[in-house]
Structures are given as structure tokens and as C-alpha cells.
Amino acid sequence: MKKQASFIFSPDQLNYEFSETHPFNQKRIILTKDLLEEIHAIQPDEIVVPRSATDEELLLAHDAKYIEIVKKASKGEVSENIGSIYGIGTEDTPFFPNMHEASALLVGGTLTAIEEVMEGRSRFALNLGGGLHHGFQGKASGFCIYNDSSVAIKYLQEKYGARVLYVDTDAHHGDGVQWTFYDDPSVCTFSIHETGRYLFPGTGNVTERGNGKGYGTSFNFPVDAFTEDESFLHIYRTALREVAEFFKPDVILTQNGADAHYFDPLTHLYGTMKIYKEIPKVAKELAEEYCDGRWIAIGGGGYDIWRVVPRAWSHLWLTMKAIPAPTGALPEEWLKKWQPESPVSLIETWEDPPNLYEPVPRKKDINEKNEQMLTRALHVIRNGS
Amino acid sequence: MLVLDIMKNDVITLNSTHTIAEAVHLMQKKKIRHIPIIENDRLIGLVTDRDVKEAAPSSLSDELETLLYETPLSKIMKTDLIIGHPRDFIEEAALLFYTYEIGCLPIVSNYQLVGILTKTDLLYNYIELTGANQPSSHIQIRVPNQPGILFEVSKVFHHHNTNVLSVLVYPYQDDESYKILAVRIKRMNPLSIIEDLKMEGFQVLWPSEPEMNL
Numbered sequence: 001m002k003k004q005a006s007f008i009f010s011p012d013q014l015n016y017e018f019s020e021t022h023p024f025n026q027k028r029i030i031l032t033k034d035l036l037e038e039i040h041a042i043q044p045d046e047i048v049v050p051r052s053a054t055d056e057e058l059l060l061a062h063d064a065k066y067i068e069i070v071k072k073a074s075k076g077e078v079s080e081n082i083g084s085i086y087g088i089g090t091e092d093t094p095f096f097p098n099m100h101e102a103s104a105l106l107v108g109g110t111l112t113a114i115e116e117v118m119e120g121r122s123r124f125a126l127n128l129g130g131g132l133h134h135g136f137q138g139k140a141s142g143f144c145i146y147n148d149s150s151v152a153i154k155y156l157q158e159k160y161g162a163r164v165l166y167v168d169t170d171a172h173h174g175d176g177v178q179w180t181f182y183d184d185p186s187v188c189t190f191s192i193h194e195t196g197r198y199l200f201p202g203t204g205n206v207t208e209r210g211n212g213k214g215y216g217t218s219f220n221f222p223v224d225a226f227t228e229d230e231s232f233l234h235i236y237r238t239a240l241r242e243v244a245e246f247f248k249p250d251v252i253l254t255q256n257g258a259d260a261h262y263f264d265p266l267t268h269l270y271g272t273m274k275i276y277k278e279i280p281k282v283a284k285e286l287a288e289e290y291c292d293g294r295w296i297a298i299g300g301g302g303y304d305i306w307r308v309v310p311r312a313w314s315h316l317w318l319t320m321k322a323i324p325a326p327t328g329a330l331p332e333e334w335l336k337k338w339q340p341e342s343p344v345s346l347i348e349t350w351e352d353p354p355n356l357y358e359p360v361p362r363k364k365d366i367n368e369k370n371e372q373m374l375t376r377a378l379h380v381i382r383n384g385s
Numbered sequence: 386m387l388v389l390d391i392m393k394n395d396v397i398t399l400n401s402t403h404t405i406a407e408a409v410h411l412m413q414k415k416k417i418r419h420i421p422i423i424e425n426d427r428l429i430g431l432v433t434d435r436d437v438k439e440a441a442p443s444s445l446s447d448e449l450e451t452l453l454y455e456t457p458l459s460k461i462m463k464t465d466l467i468i469g470h471p472r473d474f475i476e477e478a479a480l481l482f483y484t485y486e487i488g489c490l491p492i493v494s495n496y497q498l499v500g501i502l503t504k505t506d507l508l509y510n511y512i513e514l515t516g517a518n519q520p521s522s523h524i525q526i527r528v529p530n531q532p533g534i535l536f537e538v539s540k541v542f543h544h545h546n547t548n549v550l551s552v553l554v555y556p557y558q559d560d561e562s563y564k565i566l567a568v569r570i571k572r573m574n575p576l577s578i579i580e581d582l583k584m585e586g587f588q589v590l591w592p593s594e595p596e597m598n599l
Contacts, residue, residue, distance in 0.1 A: 091547065
């Protein structure tokens with residue numbers, strides 16, 4: 001019988017660990033899974049153990065030379081000077097033992113998720129270990145070694161001949177995926193993020209629309225710093241609906257960085273739990289409308305792993321399972337179990353407390369700028385030129 | 386950086402005996418607004434979209450059509466030209482654009498037309514100079530306007546083994562005792578660097594709270 005959803009998980013996904021103090025911390029996967037288990041939202045038969053990506057699969061989106069360097073770095077055989085040419089051994093993306101194996105497992109997890117859906121075993125699939133959208137063909141960048149989305153999209157094209165809509169709601173621009181498919185008209189990349197005027201990686205302007213045959217299949221929606229729920233969601237809903245209608249995908253792959261939240265230490269957006277409740281709903285709706293329901297979701301950024309990510313990511317799974325979003329208090333057991341480890345006071349309810357932050361003085365300007373940006377970004381499809 | 390690094394080398398040109406209509410068609414087809422007029426590879430004039438519009442004030446009249454097809458460009462081209470050299474610095478070229486309010490600069494060397502630089506090319510080049518075309522984060526720091534400060538700031542980047550992609554120095558409002566450094570660094574996580582900059586006593590203006598006017 002076809003499952004409603006598959007939860008791709010193995011404790012080995014936590015081996016992708018740069019150091020104890022690095023902001024990218026996969027413990028958030030455990031925290032999320034544990035929260036979902038506390039509310040009895042996951043059954044054991046829904047958990048699928050990820051496989052590792054083969055070299056051949058990694059080669060779909062990465063250079064042989066780069067894979068070879070990562071393998072050597074895995075065994076501690078690469079100097080910092082050589083590593084930095086390939087973006088590894090840097091403060092952002094340091095070396096760590098067995099980094100090749102750990103990275104290949106995250107890619108394999110996303111491939112496993114795709115197989116679950118495309119082979120008809122499951123309606124939806126979720127791999128929280130994936131979403132490493134900054135990885136380039138021959139270079140690591142911004143905490144990302146191999147780019148699971150890029151490999152997975154190539155895999156979807158080659159094995160299933162699918163037209164893919166990639167949707168990236170991480171607060172950072174999904175540059176690695178965009179550049180990989182910049183010339184390809186059968187893949188549409190969609191990224192909503194904090195403007196690159198200040199934030200890493202700096203790209204993701206509305207003027208980046210694709211190149212050559214792929215012109216018109218890259219979409220970027222850079223929102224201003226301090227953008228709040230209402231404006232963020234308005235841009236996301238309007239834009240994604242119009243882009244899906246325009247592109248008519250066979251399958252939707254969503255990258256679900258949870259770093260657009262007010263608490264996130266690395267970004268400057270003022271999102272709350274409301275956007276994380278809403279983001280998966282729209283993705284699922286559109287997948288049902290255009291793709292016969294084929295929707296695969298992966299993780300991404302998210303650096304407040306205690307107060308933000310577990311609650312935010314839970315909504316992905318709950319939406320897949322069509323379980324109504326819980327409200328009110330979080331399970332007491334979960335709070336009791338994790339509060340001692342958390343350096344900050346956990347939020348005790350599914351919703352964020354009211355008045356999370358001081359009102360933003362330039363709110364009107366910010367919303368107005370975002371609205372203008374939306375019109376510019378969608379001009380191509382609305383006016384057909 | 387020199388003009389030859391950013392100018393366009395294949396220049397679309399016409400002769401003075403070509404007609405206005407030919408110039409109009411070429412401008413439309415190639416999406417350009419300036420056509421240098423040459424004779425034996427020598428630059429003798431320039432026709433811009435404005436010259437063409439002045440010669441043909443209304444595109445609705447049929448009588449003018451004939452006129453367009455008969456008038457040679459020699460009648461409307463400008464011959465008193467501002468030109469540049471391939472080894473000019475782009476700052477010098479930028480000043481020419483600003484001073485003479487021109488839209489393009491034909492580049493001439495050894496009496497021959499070797500390239501063309503438009504306002505748009507120049508603007509794009511300035512965008513690239515800000516370093517926004519490589520994965521990086523942007524930090525703005527207010528520093529005292531004193532010799533040696535850049536060295537002090539860059540020690541922090543050095544300490545964190547971080548590549549700096551671009552540095553711009555701005556005046557700070559009307560206060561001459563400070564400057565603003567706008568730095569693009571090859572880092573996704575700038576938090577430890579920002580902390581150290583603050584520890585060294587520098588004021589980090591961005592990242593900031595929303596009250597700050599950017």
C-alpha cells in the first residue's frame with residue numbers, strides 16, 4: 001500500500017559535523033524527529049533509512065577533481081592552501097574526518113526521498129538532512145560540500161525525464177542550484193531570500209533570470225532586511241502560484257531552510273512561526289494541482305536549532321501527513337528532555353509568543369519595496385517578454 | 386583598471402554615405418544607440434539615436450519616409466567628438482562622461498577606431514567593483530579617519546583567515562573625523578569576525594538593528 005509520506009532518517013546524518021561550535025548543527029534533525037514522535041505523528045514504518053550517493057551520482061553535478069579532493073580531505077590528506085581553492089578547510093566549511101562519506105550520505109538521503117515518491121511507494125517524502133544549496137560544481141561554499149539538490153534534480157531528469165520546479169525558501173539565496181541549471185529550460189529555480197545587498201552570498205537579484213535557452217526559468221525574490229510575516233508570505237504565495245502556473249512542472253522539490261526567523265543569528269529577516277506553517281501548505285497545494293501530488297521536501301539552513309528549527313520543520317511533516325497544525329503547549333516531555341541542553345529558554349508553545357520583537361520603524365517602506373520587487377520579478381511572465 | 390579591459394572591441398559602424406533609414410534599422414536590429422561613422426577605419430563622426438530623432442521628428446508622416454531613405458548620414462552626424470584612448474584609466478573615462486554629458490565614448494588609437502565604451506558598460510563595471518558577484522557577506526564599519534586604520538581592521542580578517550573581495554571607503558555623513566569601510570568578505574558566517582571588530586573598538590554599522598538607516 002502506498003504510504004502518505006516517508007521520513008528519511010539515519011543517526012549517521014549527524015556525522016555531517018564541522019565542529020561543536022559551528023552554527024550548522026544537524027542535531028536539529030533529532031530535535032525535530034523527537035518532537036514529532038512526542039505528538040505521535042511519525043510511525044516506525046514511515047522512517048526510511050537513506051542510502052549513500054555513489055560517485056557516479058555525485059558526478060551528475062560535481063567535477064571528478066573536486067570529489068577526489070574531498071575524499072582526500074576526508075582522510076586528512078589536504079593542506080589548507082589546496083583546500084581553500086576548493087572552498088574547504090576554511091572557517092565557514094572546515095575539514096572534518098570522513099567528510100566525503102558524511103556529505104555523500106546527505107545527497108543519498110535526497111535521492112532516497114526522490115525514489116520513494118517517483119517509484120510510487122510514497123506520496124510525499126522529507127529529507128531534513130539535505131538542502132545544501134550553496135555547493136558548486138567544483139567548490140564548497142557556505143557550509144555546503146556536495147549539493148544534494150543539484151545532484152537530485154539531474155537524477156530526476158535522467159532517470160525519470162521530469163521537469164523540475166525547485167523552490168528555495170532559505171533566507172540565503174540558493175546560488176549553487178541556480179547556477180547549475182542557469183542554462184537549462186527544463187528546470188525552474190525559484191528562490192525567495194533576504195536581499196544579497198548585505199547578506200551572503202550576495203547574488204539572487206531579480207535580474208538573474210537564466211541564460212541562453214534557460215532564460216526565463218530562474219526566478220529570484222530578494223526581500224529587504226527586517227521583512228515580516230505578512231509581506232514575506234504575500235510575495236511567496238503570489239510568486240510561487242504564478243511561477244508554477246507558468247512552468248507547469250512534473251515534480252516540486254522544496255528546500256526548507258528555517259533561517260528567515262527573527263531569532264536566527266545569521267540573517268536579518270523578521271519571520272515568525274507563521275511562515276513555516278504556511279510555506280509547506282502552498283507547496284503541497286501546487287504539487288497537487290500541477291504534479292499529481294509529487295512533492296519532495298528537504299532541509300537547509302536554520303541556525304537557532306533550539307527555539308526555531310524543530311517547530312518549523314515539524315510543519316513540513318505534519319503538512320505531508322495532512323495532520324492539522326497543533327496549537328498551544330509543546331509536549332512537556334520534549335521540553336523537559338531538551339531544556340537542560342539548550343543554552344536559551346525554549347519556546348513552550350507551537351506559536352511564537354506575541355510581540356516577539358519591537359515594531360519595525362520602516363515597515364511601510366520595506367513592504368512597499370518588496371511589492372515593487374515582486375512586480376519587477378514577475379514582469380516576464382505577466383507580460384510575456 | 387584601463388578602458389581596454391572593459392570596452393567593446395567589435396564596434397558596429399557605418400559610412401557617411403549610408404542613409405538615416407539604414408542607421409535607424411541598424412539601431413533597432415542591434416539594440417544600440419550610438420553608431421560611429423568611419424572612413425578607411427578612421428573615425429570621422431558619430432550618429433546617436435537622438436540625432437536620428439531630431440532629423441525625423443515624426444515617424445507617422447509618409448513624406449518624411451522618403452527623406453529618410455535619401456539623406457546621407459554625413460548631413461546629421463556629429464564631427465566634434467570626445468574620444469578616449471584604450472590606455473585611459475576608467476576613472477578618467479567616467480569623468481569625461483560626467484563632464485560632457487555624453488552617452489558613449491569611441492576609443493581611438495593610432496588614428497583607428499579600436500573600441501567603444503558606453504555609459505552602461507561603465508556602470509556595470511562599477512557594480513562589479515563592489516564585489517557583489519562572488520559568494521560573500523557585506524560588513525560596514527565606522528572607523529576613525531586616521532592613518533593605519535585599514536591595517537588595524539584587516540588584521541582581524543587576517544586573524545580569521547578570511548578573503549576580502551572588495552573594500553570601499555565612504556565619507557561618514559558630514560563628520561570628517563570618521564570614515565565608513567564597506568567590506569565584502571568571503572564568509573557566510575561573519576559573527577566571530579564582527580565580535581572581534583567590536584572588541585577592537587570599531588563600530589559595526591551593518592549587520593545592525595532595524596532602527597539604523599542604511
